[in-house]
Amino acid sequence: MKILSSSQIKQCDSVTIGKGISSIDLMERAAKACSDWIEINFKINKGFSIFCGNGNNGGDGFAIARMLYEKGFDIDVFIDENNFKFSDDSKINLDRIKKISGIGIKGFSEFENNRESVIIDALFGYGLNRELSDDFNDLIEKLNEIHTSKISIDIPTGLFADRIIDEHSTVFKADFTLTFQFYKRSFLHPETGRFCGKIIVLNIDLDEDFINGTKTDYFVIDETLIKNIYKPRKEFSHKGTYGKSILVGGSYGKIGAVLMSTLSALRTGSGLTFTIAPKCGNTVLQSQIPEAMFIDSGENHINKIEIQEKAVYGIGPGLGKEKETRKALLEFLENYTGPIVLDADAINILAETQRLNLIPENSVITPHPLEFERLFGKTENSFEKIELAKQKAEELQIFIILKDHHTAVVTPGKKVFYNITGNSGMAKGGSGDVLTGILTSLISQRYEIEEACIFGVWLHGKAGDLAAEEFSKEAMLPTDLINKIGDVFKYLS
Ligand SMILES: NC(=O)C1=CN([C@@H]2O[C@H](COP(=O)(O)OP(=O)(O)OC[C@H]3O[C@@H](n4cnc5c(N)ncnc54)[C@H](OP(=O)(O)O)[C@@H]3O)[C@@H](O)[C@H]2O)[C@@H](O)CC1
Ligand SMILES: Nc1ncnc2c1ncn2[C@@H]1O[C@H](COP(=O)(O)OP(=O)(O)O)[C@@H](O)[C@H]1O
Ligand SMILES: [K+]
Secondary structure (H helix, E strand, O other): OEOOOHHHHHHHHHHHHHOOOOHHHHHHHHHHHHHHHHHHHOOOOOEEEEEEOOOHHHHHHHHHHHHHHHOOOEEEEEEOOOOOOOOHHHHHHHHHHHOOOOOEEEEHHHOOOOOOOEEEEEOOOOOOOOOOOHHHHHHHHHHHHOOOOEEEEOOOOOOOOOOOOOOOOOOOOOOEEEEEOOOOHHHHOHHHHOOOOEEEEEOOOOOHHHHHHOOOOEEEEOHHHHHHHOOOOOOOOOHHHHOEEEEEOOOOOOHHHHHHHHHHHHHOOOOEEEEEEOHHHHHHHHHHOOOOEEEEOOOOOOOOOOOOOOOEEEEOOOOOOOHHHHHHHHHHHHHOOOOEEEOHHHHHHHHHHOOHHHOOOOOEEOOOHHHHHHHHOOOOOHHHHHHHHHHHHHHHOOEEEEOOOOOEEEOOOOOEEEEOOOOHHHOOOOHHHHHHHHHHHHHHOOOOHHHHHHHHHHHHHHHHHHHHHHHOOOOOOHHHHHHHHHHHHHHHO
């Protein structure tokens, strides 16, 4: 799914309006989508306090007020008592509710906390173009202190669609954000996304031709994209059809990491799977994963990485940074030109030795935020981090997977794909090792690298979501996630 900027959304609005629907009817459509969702999901709540601004976001709020009232809910609407200038469509919808005696319309200052009612924020949407005034900050701070369910229409007020906010900014803290047609980039970054709660994207049939023809570097990985990428196995096939994955890692005390990567590669469908690990891992690897072939290297730390033809390497989990291991990694990279997935200590070794130029083109690196910083330096915020990743991905012609709550796949063509599967139950040592195995396996099965990255992060997060459903976010383990990979494939086929 494309992510459009606020100015592109505005244009999309105008084009849609130019093609037959009036702007007031488009607002009606948007408000209907919201009120229908609210009716289904807030059945037991009787009342809603709806805070409306003076632009079209407020207009949505007035229309939602009318529709929820007609569905039988108690409604109070609050407006700015110091500003009587409304956008045209907003004014029409305000006038409509003025005629309904059952809807109370009051000033912001008249709001009294009533714990029973749900708060709806229709103050500002994508039209916010400067910091909020103190009056709005005070109002929002007051609303944020109230413990009741909160819904934002389109965007939590105080957030901009496409950029960072000052760290001291006041923002409405929503439990749900009902947004129209597109994710906004700010929903997907940690500094800003934390205000959104659960994101619900409501389709309001904006002009398809405009959307298809609009250029953007930013995308959300949705199921439509995944279903286009996923290649079901062919019955007339053999193990050679599904490639050779070689997982390289493990050191004394950290054999589990490469064990999890190997198991993940197998569960993702790799045809032939090898593990290169030190001898101390032999017994546990061979007994826990009899399907994988073991190649030993060193006693307690890897000291050589054997080169095999037509293989995809996933290097790093549990690798350690011993002198002989560093040497082995650098030597391997000097002599190997195929695609590689580099994670964890493989990334740290490259950062410390500043030998990034050794990474073969079309390889994948999977840094978590700290590893990214070690590689490329500090950035002010996560928006800048994405821009730096785009620049580095192009410069080095590699794919950078920036691991986070919403992991981003950054391509050498400077496209950014944000993942929306996954949950905080995955914030445990070992989850990253699973991702390395999944990615190595998909590339060895001849998915295009870009497709493997997109599919891989989605699959990883989806398996995490299924594991959380069964075991809870607290109790789920990275190994549970591996066991759920099969259910994700069943879900897809
Ligand atoms: N396709 C869609 O997605 C559809 C979208 N729709 C809805 O329209 C919403 C966008 O509406 P909008 O353009 O009228 O902007 P909105 O956010 O209401 O702001 C209003 C005005 O406030 C002003 N202003 C800005 N910053 C300010 C500040 N800090 N403090 C004070 N004032 C400030 C600024 O005007 P200015 O003062 O700059 O002239 C701005 O124009 C969108 O989010 C969605 O809810 C649906 O109805 C239909 C389909
Ligand atoms: N809060 C979270 N929400 C979604 N995914 C998460 C969250 N925390 C961690 N993850 C995922 O788990 C993985 C953790 O990787 P990493 O930090 O390298 O762990 P390790 O190397 O210890 O296994 C990443 O893929 C990341 O996206
Ligand atoms: K809003």
